[in-house]
Amino acid sequence: MTYPRTSPYHPIQIPMGLLIWSLWFVIIYGGFSVACSVAPPDPELGIRNWLNASLGVLTLLTMALLLWLARRFWRLSRKPHELTEQQVFVTKLAAGIHMIAFLAALFVGIPLLQLPPCL
Template sequence: MNRSAFSPAQIPLGLVIWSLWFVAVYGAQGLGCELAPPSPQAGATTWLNAALGLFTALTLALLLLLAWRFWRLAAATAAQRFVARLSAGVHLVAALATAFIGLPLLSLPPCL
């Protein structure tokens, strides 16, 4: 596999990370609710929401870091600037999708 930052394989990486996060979060939520459901009286302040929120924050930080990295690479080099900027944009869109889908973890009980 080509490890160059300007490889076209970098373009879908943000959406791949987002899709893996999406499957992991909803799979973990389902397993957590099946194996050790938190008390419904706790509302959104449960161990399950805290774990999923931490995983979401780490994924969001990774996607934003990658978006920033590719944007800086595009500004630093004239060669293959298109691939780097497109990669940065895709990572940013994936970060926004992660934040948008992850925000309900802060306000909704996990096992309704």
Template sequence: MKHPRTSPFHPVQIPIGLIIWSLWFVAIYGGQAVACAISPPAPEHGIWNWLNASLGLLTLLTAALLLCLARYFWRLSGANQALDERRQFVTRLTASVHLTAAVATLFVGLPLLQLPPCL
């Protein structure tokens, strides 16, 4: 039997998008600080270095995951018209939170890639 909290209709699903975003945020800035302390890229490379490439890849993967989850929950809310109002509300709100987290990821992550990482 499935645990009730793993159901896509359980309200615990609502903040997961923001939790993913906050983990990404800590990883991106913490990882950048650690990388700059241990092995900073050469300043003459500017923005074209291994650290910015890694941060950019992590940003794109996180945004893609959040967008896929938003699409999943949005389709789930409209796929079955027999959903009661509470389940439909939870899935639509969850989709909106995931979409907001994806936009926030791109909003914070893409400008980060336009600067040399370890100045």
């Protein structure tokens, strides 16, 4: 059985969490580098500056999206009597991958926000 790509049961959903994480990673570090070369924040402000605040907001939004998607796919997988084995497999694996991407964003984002930028 084939599903449209937007279906939660399409296999493309499996790597989507890592794709979202990798886009976040590139935006965070690319934006960080550009901001430090174009308009670095005042070093006297420490971690309380516009750059860390911006990165923090983007990190929180990305983590919220990944957590929401993980929960959504996990809830979909909890209906085994309504789904085929393939659908259960895709939804459980997608939920796990989204959770791994969430944890990766958490572990990369915490040190990023605790250090003064542009040193």
